[in-house]
Amino acid sequence: MRTLFTLCLFLISGADRAWATGNLTVDSTTDTSWRNVTGYITIGDGLSQEFEFPENTEGVIVISSRYRGSANSWKETVRVRSLDPEVLSILNVTDGGQAGPAGSFIISIRSGFPGTAPLQIQLLELDQELVPVLIEERTDYSIRVEPDEDNQATRLLQSGGLSHFTENPVLFALLPLIFVNKCAFGCKVEVEVLRGLLRSPVPLLLGVLAQFLVMPLYAYCVSRLLSMPKALSLGLVITCSAPGGGGGYLYSLLLGGDVTLAISMTLVSTVVATAAMPLSSAMYGRLLGVHAALHVPFVKIFGTLLFIAIPISLGMLIKLRLPALTRVLLVLIRPFSLVLMIGGIFMAYQMGASILANVQPQIVAVGVTVPLLGLLVGAMLGRIAGLALPQQKTVSIEVGVQNSLLALAVMQLSFRRMEADFASQAPFIVALSSTSEMLLIVLGYFVQRRLCGSIVLRSDA
Numbered sequence: 539m540r541t542l543f544t545l546c547l548f549l550i551s552g553a554d555r556a557w558a559t560g561n562l563t564v565d566s567t568t569d570t571s572w573r574n575v576t577g578y579i580t581i582g583d584g585l586s587q588e589f590e591f592p593e594n595t596e597g598v599i600v601i602s603s604r605y606r607g608s609a610n611s612w613k614e615t616v617r618v619r620s621l622d623p624e625v626l627s628i629l630n631v632t633d634g635g636q637a638g639p640a641g642s643f644i645i646s647i648r649s650g651f652p653g654t655a656p657l658q659i660q661l662l663e664l665d666q667e668l669v670p671v672l673i674e675e676r677t678d679y680s681i682r683v684e685p686d687e688d689n690q691a692t693r694l695l696q697s698g699g700l701s702h703f704t705e706n707p708v709l710f711a712l713l714p715l716i717f718v719n720k721c722a723f724g725c726k727v728e729v730e731v732l733r734g735l736l737r738s739p740v741p742l743l744l745g746v747l748a749q750f751l752v753m754p755l756y757a758y759c760v761s762r763l764l765s766m767p768k769a770l771s772l773g774l775v776i777t778c779s780a781p782g783g784g785g786g787y788l789y790s791l792l793l794g795g796d797v798t799l800a801i802s803m804t805l806v807s808t809v810v811a812t813a814a815m816p817l818s819s820a821m822y823g824r825l826l827g828v829h830a831a832l833h834v835p836f837v838k839i840f841g842t843l844l845f846i847a848i849p850i851s852l853g854m855l856i857k858l859r860l861p862a863l864t865r866v867l868l869v870l871i872r873p874f875s876l877v878l879m880i881g882g883i884f885m886a887y888q889m890g891a892s893i894l895a896n897v898q899p900q901i902v903a904v905g906v907t908v909p910l911l912g913l914l915v916g917a918m919l920g921r922i923a924g925l926a927l928p929q930q931k932t933v934s935i936e937v938g939v940q941n942s943l944l945a946l947a948v949m950q951l952s953f954r955r956m957e958a959d960f961a962s963q964a965p966f967i968v969a970l971s972s973t974s975e976m977l978l979i980v981l982g983y984f985v986q987r988r989l990c991g992s993i994v995l996r997s998d999a
Contacts, residue, residue: 577674577676578603578604578605578661578673578674579601579602579603579604579605579616579659579661579674579676580601580602580604581599581600581601581602581679587678587679587680588654588679588680588681588682589679589680589681589682590681590682590683590684591626591647591649591681591682591683591684592649592683592684593649593650593651593652593683593684594649594650595648595649596629596646596647596648596649597646597647597649598644598645598646598647599618599644599645599647599681600634600642600643600644600645601616601618601642601643601645601659602641602642603616603641603642603643603661604641605641605661605663605673605674613663613664614641614661614662614663614664614673615631615633615643615662615664615670616631616643616645616659616660616661616662617631617658617659617660617662618631618645618657618658618659618660619657619658620647620655620656620657620658620681621655621656621657621658621677622653622654622655622656623650623655624650624651624653624767624768624769625649625650625651625652625653625654625655625681625683626647626648626649626650626655626681626683627647627648627650628645628646628647629646629647629648630645630646631643631644631645631646632644632646647681649681649683650683651683651767651769651960652683652684652960653682653683654680654681654682654683655680655681655682655683656677656679656680657676657677657679657680657681658675658676658677659675659676659677659679660672660674660675661673661674661675715874715877715878715881716878717849718849718867718870718874719870719871719874719875719878720845720846720849720850720853721849721850721852721853721856721867722853722867722868722870722871722874723787723788723791723797723801723850723853723871724849724850724851724852724853724854724855724856724857725853725854725856725857725864725867725868726791726797726798726853726868726871727797727798727801727850727853727854727857728798729854731796731798731799732798732802735798735799735802740923740925741799741803741920741923741925741929741932741933742802742803742806744916744919744920744923744933745782745803745806745807745916745933745936745937746806746807746810746814747919748912748915748916748919748933748937749779749780749781749782749807749814749912749936749937749940750779750807750810750811750814750818752915752937753778753779753908753911753912753915753937753940754775754778754779754818754822756778756908756911757771757774757775757777757778757779757822757904757908758771758775758822758825758826760774760904760907761774761775761826761904764900764903764904765900766898766900766901766904767898767960768826768827768828769828769960769961770898770900770901770960770961770963770964771826771828772819772822772823772826772828772961773945773949773960773961773962773963773964773965774901774904774905774908774964774968775818775819775822775823775826776815776818776819776945776948776949776961776964776965777908777940777942777945777964777965777968778908778940778968779811779814779815779818779819779945780811780815780940780941780942780944780945780965781804781807781808781810781811781940781941781944782803782804782807782808782936782937782939782940782941783804783939783940783941783942783972785879785939785972785973785976786800786803786804786932786935786936786939787800787801787804788875788878788879789935789939789976789979789980790931790932790935790936791871791872791875792872792875792980792983793931793935793979793980793983794928794931794983795928795929795931795932795935796926796928796929796931796932797932799928799929799932799933800932800935800936801846801850803932803933803936804846804936805843805846805847807936808839808842808843808846808941809843811839811941811944812839815944815948819948839944842941842944853867879973879977897963897967898963901963901964901967902967904967905964905967905968905970905971906967906971906975908940908968908971908972909938909939909940909968909971909972909975909976910938910975911938912934912937912938912939912940913934913935913937913938914934915934915937916930916933916934916935916936916937916938917930917931917933917934919933919937920933920934935976938972938976939972939976940968940969940972942965942966942968942969942972943965943969945964945965946962946965946966949961949962949965
């Protein structure tokens with residue numbers, strides 16, 4: 539339920555009283571306070587530049603003016619603009635009709651998402667022909683929109699939410715399985731295939747092209763087409779600028795792709811991401827009008843590389859030296875992978891419960907299309923390049939399955955908590971969509987193979 543929250547922040551000369559609404563109290567001042575205030579226009583006593591306001595609320599700001607006009611002046615007025623309309627929007631401006639040395643103007647506002655919205659306030663003088671002349675402009679005032687404590691998403695965030703997912707016992711239970719599973723994938727690596735990729739790196743180049751050029755461009759275009767909020771649009775662009783995810787080589791194994799190529803593409807795209815992600819995010823952030831300083835989690839990227847390279851290299855060594863252990867690992871790879879997929883989905887829903895409590899419908903629609911587009915683009919590029927079918931499958935999978943955790947880390951490091959969690963809807967929706975869609979594809983692939991095998995057996999009989 540929307541409430542009317544009125545900010546009575548204007549100054550009345552000679553009055554010695556306080557204006558209070560809700561939990562916000564602003565003390566007015568006497569005539570002597572004007573001596574400490576520079577300029578003509580103020581909010582409150584002019585000493586505070588930031589004021590609090592609850593989210594999803596309508597109210598007013600009252601701006602005071604000490605300007606009395608020149609000889610040619612017909613009247614004075616103000617223009618007020620919110621520099622972040624998604625946090626705070628200006629509805630209208632009316633003359634407060636305040637008598638005495640301090641005139642006033644009533645600014646009707648509506649708050650949106652939590653955050654801070656700087657204000658641009660212009661004091662204008664109008665002559666008889668209504669020609670505006672700028673007298674003063676101030677941009678040092680801002681309104682901080684606070685989250686509603688009764689909001690379901692806010693309660694979940696305050697109870698722990700995303701910030702404590704690293705303490706999740708499920709994660710610690712899965713880590714040994716992940717390590718063993720990656721060792722098993724190392725046993726699947728073919729040295730000759732690696733040498734072939736060094737001689738002809740076309741599949742690797744196709745993956746980099748699609749992951750860091752085509753996918754971010756799609757994210758930007760579709761976010762503008764659907765008029766998504768800026769923070770959510772940037773979150774989608776960052777998600778689509780992420781490298782291939784670790785699940786790519788699992789799906790390549792299950793769908794008859796090239797596992798060695800999949801592992802190589804994941805490693806290469808993760809290295810390229812150290813430069814491509816900040817460049818892509820900065821460029822599209824400027825186009826979207828989001829000027830946040832983005833922080834690329836180099837430590838996390840380096841950790842990702844090590845967590846892929848070390849167990850896979852160990853698996854390759856086991857394959858050379860311990861053939862009996864190799865056979866055991868290859869038997870375990872599929873059941874372990876199934877357990878990891880189920881555990882990953884469980885953790886993703888648990889981690890994202892707070893963020894997805896009030897999910898935007900636009901990002902749900904777009905998030906479903908991102909993995910599908912990546913699969914389609916990768917498959918088309920592989921076919922155009924004349925790659926073998928297993929390589930086509932792998933390129934398609936690597937482009938369609940992004941490392942959403944890296945995108946999540948970028949947003950959590952770059953934005954304030956509430957803004958970061960709002961923007962993080964994008965990587966969570968894309969990750970959940972990708973996992974769900976790939977599982978359906980894997981299921982369909984196995985059903986098709988089973989049916990085809992049954993048809994062949996019947997024909998032989």
